[in-house]
Amino acid sequence: MTAYLTNLASLGAIFCILAATLNVAVGYAGIFSVAHAVFFGLGAYAGAQVSLLLVPDALLAMLAAALVSGVLSLCLALPALRVRGEYFVAASLGLQMMAVTLFSEAKTVTGGIGGLTGIPGPRLFGVEVSTLPVALGALAVILLATALLMRSSFGRTLQAIRDAESAAEALGKNVAAAKALAVAFACAGAGVAGALFAMHMQFVNVESFTLDQSVLIMAMVIIGGTGTLWGPLVGAVILLSLPAGLAFLPFIPSTEVGAVQQVIYGLAMTLLMIFRPAGLVGDLSRGKSHA
Amino acid sequence: MSGMNSGRRALLGGLAVAPFVGSARAQSAAPYIVGTLFPMSGPNAEYGSVFTAGAALAIQHINADGILRRPVRIQAEDTQALPQQAVVAMNKLVSVDHAHYVLSAFTAVSKAVAPVGDRARTVMVNGGAVGPDLSGLSPYFWNVIPLAHLETQALLPFMIQRGLKRVALVYVDDPLGDAILGILRTSLPAAGGSLVGNFSVPRTAQQFAPVAARIRQTRPDAVYIASFGAQQSQIIKQLRDNGVSQPLVSYSAMNIDSVRNTPEAEGLIFTTQSTDFEGGDAVTRRFATDFKAQHNADPGTYQVNYYNAVRLFGLLAQSLERENAEVNGENLRRVLLAQREFDLVGGKGRFDDLGNMSAALQITEIRGGRLVKIG
Amino acid sequence: MLFLQLLLQGLQVGALYALTAAGFALIFGATRIFHFAHGSAFTLAGYTFLFTSQAGWPWYLGGLASVGVATLFGIGIYWFVYRPIQRHEGSFFTVFVAAFGVGIVVQNLVGMFAGRGFASVDTPLSRATEVLPDVYLAQVFWVAIGLSLVLFLLLTLFLTRHHAGVALRALHQNPDLLRAYGLSSTKLSLLAFAVGSALVAPAAMLTAMTSGLNEAIGHHVMLISMAATIVGGVGSLRGAALAGLMLGVAEAVALSFVDTQWAEAVSFLVLFAFIIFRPSGIFGIAQAR
Numbered sequence: 001m002t003a004y005l006t007n008l009a010s011l012g013a014i015f016c017i018l019a020a021t022l023n024v025a026v027g028y029a030g031i032f033s034v035a036h037a038v039f040f041g042l043g044a045y046a047g048a049q050v051s052l053l054l055v056p057d058a059l060l061a062m063l064a065a066a067l068v069s070g071v072l073s074l075c076l077a078l079p080a081l082r083v084r085g086e087y088f089v090a091a092s093l094g095l096q097m098m099a100v101t102l103f104s105e106a107k108t109v110t111g112g113i114g115g116l117t118g119i120p121g122p123r124l125f126g127v128e129v130s131t132l133p134v135a136l137g138a139l140a141v142i143l144l145a146t147a148l149l150m151r152s153s154f155g156r157t158l159q160a161i162r163d164a165e166s167a168a169e170a171l172g173k174n175v176a177a178a179k180a181l182a183v184a185f186a187c188a189g190a191g192v193a194g195a196l197f198a199m200h201m202q203f204v205n206v207e208s209f210t211l212d213q214s215v216l217i218m219a220m221v222i223i224g225g226t227g228t229l230w231g232p233l234v235g236a237v238i239l240l241s242l243p244a245g246l247a248f249l250p251f252i253p254s255t256e257v258g259a260v261q262q263v264i265y266g267l268a269m270t271l272l273m274i275f276r277p278a279g280l281v282g283d284l285s286r287g288k289s290h291a
Numbered sequence: 292m293s294g295m296n297s298g299r300r301a302l303l304g305g306l307a308v309a310p311f312v313g314s315a316r317a318q319s320a321a322p323y324i325v326g327t328l329f330p331m332s333g334p335n336a337e338y339g340s341v342f343t344a345g346a347a348l349a350i351q352h353i354n355a356d357g358i359l360r361r362p363v364r365i366q367a368e369d370t371q372a373l374p375q376q377a378v379v380a381m382n383k384l385v386s387v388d389h390a391h392y393v394l395s396a397f398t399a400v401s402k403a404v405a406p407v408g409d410r411a412r413t414v415m416v417n418g419g420a421v422g423p424d425l426s427g428l429s430p431y432f433w434n435v436i437p438l439a440h441l442e443t444q445a446l447l448p449f450m451i452q453r454g455l456k457r458v459a460l461v462y463v464d465d466p467l468g469d470a471i472l473g474i475l476r477t478s479l480p481a482a483g484g485s486l487v488g489n490f491s492v493p494r495t496a497q498q499f500a501p502v503a504a505r506i507r508q509t510r511p512d513a514v515y516i517a518s519f520g521a522q523q524s525q526i527i528k529q530l531r532d533n534g535v536s537q538p539l540v541s542y543s544a545m546n547i548d549s550v551r552n553t554p555e556a557e558g559l560i561f562t563t564q565s566t567d568f569e570g571g572d573a574v575t576r577r578f579a580t581d582f583k584a585q586h587n588a589d590p591g592t593y594q595v596n597y598y599n600a601v602r603l604f605g606l607l608a609q610s611l612e613r614e615n616a617e618v619n620g621e622n623l624r625r626v627l628l629a630q631r632e633f634d635l636v637g638g639k640g641r642f643d644d645l646g647n648m649s650a651a652l653q654i655t656e657i658r659g660g661r662l663v664k665i666g
Numbered sequence: 667m668l669f670l671q672l673l674l675q676g677l678q679v680g681a682l683y684a685l686t687a688a689g690f691a692l693i694f695g696a697t698r699i700f701h702f703a704h705g706s707a708f709t710l711a712g713y714t715f716l717f718t719s720q721a722g723w724p725w726y727l728g729g730l731a732s733v734g735v736a737t738l739f740g741i742g743i744y745w746f747v748y749r750p751i752q753r754h755e756g757s758f759f760t761v762f763v764a765a766f767g768v769g770i771v772v773q774n775l776v777g778m779f780a781g782r783g784f785a786s787v788d789t790p791l792s793r794a795t796e797v798l799p800d801v802y803l804a805q806v807f808w809v810a811i812g813l814s815l816v817l818f819l820l821l822t823l824f825l826t827r828h829h830a831g832v833a834l835r836a837l838h839q840n841p842d843l844l845r846a847y848g849l850s851s852t853k854l855s856l857l858a859f860a861v862g863s864a865l866v867a868p869a870a871m872l873t874a875m876t877s878g879l880n881e882a883i884g885h886h887v888m889l890i891s892m893a894a895t896i897v898g899g900v901g902s903l904r905g906a907a908l909a910g911l912m913l914g915v916a917e918a919v920a921l922s923f924v925d926t927q928w929a930e931a932v933s934f935l936v937l938f939a940f941i942i943f944r945p946s947g948i949f950g951i952a953q954a955r
Contacts, residue, residue, distance in 0.1 A: 002386065003382060003386035004382045004385070007378070007379065007382040008379065008382075011379065032758070032759055079938070079941050082941065082945055083941055086694075086758065086896070086900070087896060087945055088941075089700070089762075090892060090893065090896040090941060091937070091941040091942075093889065093892065093934070094938035094941070095934075095938060097889070097930070097933075097934040098931050098934050098938065101493065101927070101928065101931040102931075104464060104493065104494075104927075112464060113464060113466070113494065114399075114402075114422070114424065114466035114469070115374070115399060117424075201375070201378055201403060202406045203374060203405075203406065205402075207373050207375075208374060208375050218759070218762075218763070219763050219766065222759050222760060222763045223763065226757075226759075243376075244379060258330065258331030258333070258336060258339065258369030258371060258774075259331065259336070259774040259775075259778045260774075260778075261332065262332045262333075262770055262773075262774040263770070263775060266766075266770030266771035266774070267767065267771055268767070269763055269764065269766065269770070270747060270764045271767075272763075273747075273751055273760050273761075273763050273764035273767070274747060274750045274751055274764065277751055277754045277760040278754075278760075332774055333882070336782040337781070337782040340782070490925075490926040491925065491926055491927040492926055493927055493930050495886070495930070496930055497877055497883065498679055498877055498917065498918075498929070500675040500679070500877075500918070501672050501675055501676070501918040501926075501929065502926050504668060504671040504672055504675065504921070505921055505926065507800065507802075508668055520783070521782075521783045521882075524783070524784035524786075524878065525878050525880075528786055528877075528878055529876070529877055529878075531793075532792045532804060532876065533802055533804075534794050534796065547783070548783075549783040549784045549785070553784065553786070554788050
């Protein structure tokens with residue numbers, strides 16, 4: 001039982017990082033990206049390659065992953081600077097779909113659909129460690145950085161952009177720089193999560209970085225509550241434990257297990273949005289339209 | 292927990308008719324757990340139901356015969372054929388359900404769960420995926436299905452003999468498709484044929500009419516299709532609809548209902564394991580008769596494989612019970628390597644050092660929605 | 667010849683894309699709801715047609731049933747999902763997540779009741795014959811093109827001549843003004859969902875005959891519709907339809923230049939390029955910024 005729970009908790013921490021970083025883009029800067037899994041994937045491949053080719057060090061892998069994802073986040077920042085709202089969603093969707101094709105084709109780096117196997121588990125300074133403490137540590141650092149950033153003038157600029165972009169621009173805020181920085185921070189964070197994921201699973205392939213994954217992360221943020229520090233974490237824990245918990249239901253016939261679980265999962269998403277549109281943690285009065 | 296177990300037993304009772312008619316002592320002990328990591332939802336869910344049917348029948352037979360002191364039950368986990376879900380499910384099987392034996396399927400899933408099972412020393416058996424990189428994943432990862440490179444090799448002489456020398460390949464670019472491409476590139480010319488074109492398609496692709504146009508241009512004698520799941524029928528139908536009239540050839544993944552029921556699949560030639568359901572031995576005949584009685588249909592290769600996988604567990608566990616040894620991964624592997632040969636559906640199954648079973652292959656053609664052996 | 671062949675195939679697929687895209691654009695244009703469950707209407711319509719034809723119904727009855735199911739689904743999802751969310755002024759993404767949930771539910775229910783995997787309606791219409799040397803064309807090509815043209819003509823007439831259609835077009839520009847004229851925006855939104863969803867039914871039926879269905883097919887339909895709406899320019903039905911046609915052609919014709927595995931990425935490359943270089947789309951008037 002402990003091993004199972006440790007594994008779930010490690011995945012939970014990794015997805016908490018993903019949700020928390022996406023929240024920086026969505027909740028604080030109003031950039032609705034459905035391509036978060038792309039940067040998760042980039043980080044995973046970068047981290048895996050560092051572990052496989054150089055040294056299997058968790059810190060180095062996370063650093064490399066953050067760098068790769070952060071730099072390539074320009075692909076996302078570019079449309080974010082050009083368009084807003086639905087247009088940006090569509091742009092990120094396009095990016096997500098193209099990235100999946102690229103991940104499948106760039107076999108030398110990603111292993112294609114076959115993926116990368118035999119990735120060494122996480123090590124710190126040569127000592128083998130479990131993923132959970134490393135992931136929790138990374139999550140804590142990212143949450144702290146987010147909280148500090150949001151209290152700084154940069155955070156206020158971001159929120160001003162989210163609530164009224166044109167007004168922020170008129171007040172002389174450097175909208176472009178602020179947006180690009182928010183995107184880079186979010187994507188670098190996703191990269192860190194990717195490196196952790198690769199080391200934890202010891203196997204990665206493109207099927208973990210599809211649109212469905214991006215939407216799942218997005219759903220975590222929305223269901224938890226955008227623009228709050230803890231909401232995304234609540235959302236991540238709920239959405240991850242929902243299918244895991246449903247797996248314990250005894251009365252579902254074995255051939256329909258998957259379908260019934262998926263139906264309950266889908267219904268939960270819809271009903272939550274109908275009855276708690278601002279998310280579980282979010283304040284209902286703040287759930288006004290931003291897009 | 293015990294209330295939950297009885298609930299599951301009631302459920303399995305419905306699934307497997309009468310699983311506990313065996314010896315009285317079988318009912319008292321805690322059951323052996325056979326975990327399944329099959330896609331039960333998502334685009335590959337058709338396979339999940341197919342695989343489960345074979346495993347469930349084997350469990351029913353083991354319980355009815357009372358060959359083990361404890362009953363056997365299935366613990367089904369849905370993987371959607373995705374690696375991440377599979378790792379979560381595998382961890383649950385290993386550390387919550389304490390599964391004695393795990394059935395796996397799909398290449399990516401198998402590769403993802405292999406490290407988990409390896410660490411826990413839990414035997415995982417694949418009877419569905421045929422990617423050649425599944426061999427030797429772990430001492431505890433066995434295959435009861437001949438891997439794809441063997442199937443393609445077996446088809447080559449047949450094709451040359453039929454005059455199907457110019458071959459075009461439509462494939463999903465995964466390790467399986469890659470392996471088939473490699474064989475067609477090297478072994479086909481050696482056998483006297485040539486690969487005139489290869490067309491990689493994304494796993495999620497739906498439109499194949501343009502691919503058909505490209506294939507026609509290469510003027511092939513035959514088209515080899517290396518995909519799986521719902522996509523296979525889509526490829527077949529759209530190739531046929533769009534002027535590709537040459538023979539279509541493929542491997543054992545075609546052996547599912549949705550392909551057999553596609554009218555355009557008439558004449559499709561593919562390799563499968565050879566199983567003679569009528570004239571075979573007692574094990575094979577009993578399997579075929581009972582399967583037909585329960586499902587009102589002929590069993591397919593996958594049902595045979597997963598029946599065999601579970602039957603293998605029954606035989607290995609029986610040996611261990613006889614010597615009063617614990618039924619765990621290490622001991623199961625020890626007995627497997629000691630015995631090597633087992634009476635399974637389709638005849639004797641022989642395992643090599645890596646835990647791969649070899650089996651005789653046959654070439655079949657779909658005629659009127661049924662499989663006919665042609666070579 | 668390969669080019670001509672690919673062009674024709676692209677037109678056939680593109681005509682179907684155009685229909686679904688027009689439905690999506692109509693709904694989005696009138697109600698500003700990014701109807702992410704549009705693909706589910708397609709799945710339901712396709713499977714309805716499949717079942718009725720397996721049950722031996724004549725095609726026109728099956729077609730009517732299919733249109734009916736799609737329309738009911740559109741009305742239902744607006745009434746039971748989107749309207750309650752909009753009452754709280756739910757943000758764009760609240761709608762997105764809710765619709766995605768509906769999509770998952772529909773996909774799995776269809777899988778449970780209709781069986782999983784591939785299914786198609788068998789018809790000689792989809793069997794191509796050689797019309798020119800090395801150019802194959804099936805009768806369904808003419809059906810797809812003809813049907814799309816007729817439906818667009820009807821839709822244009824409805825939107826320009828019928829008062830409800832005109833009101834529909836006005837809805838997204840100024841809902842308050844409409845209310846002042848005594849028109850109900852709820853009723854008009856319902857109408858938009860009904861008409862927009864009904865438009866996917868013919869495309870779903872033709873897909874059931876040509877490339878076949880599986881329970882997850884709605885996903886792809888939704889992505890293409892969304893891409894076409896953006897490329898065409900939000901608010902322009904004509905643009906969405908033309909863009910849908912264009913994406914279908916691009917996917918097919920691309921194969922005369924690149925390897926087959928890149929076909930799917932082509933649509934999204936076009937989409938991405940449009941957003942970067944011409945975010946207003948082909949016919950878009952309102953700029954995004």
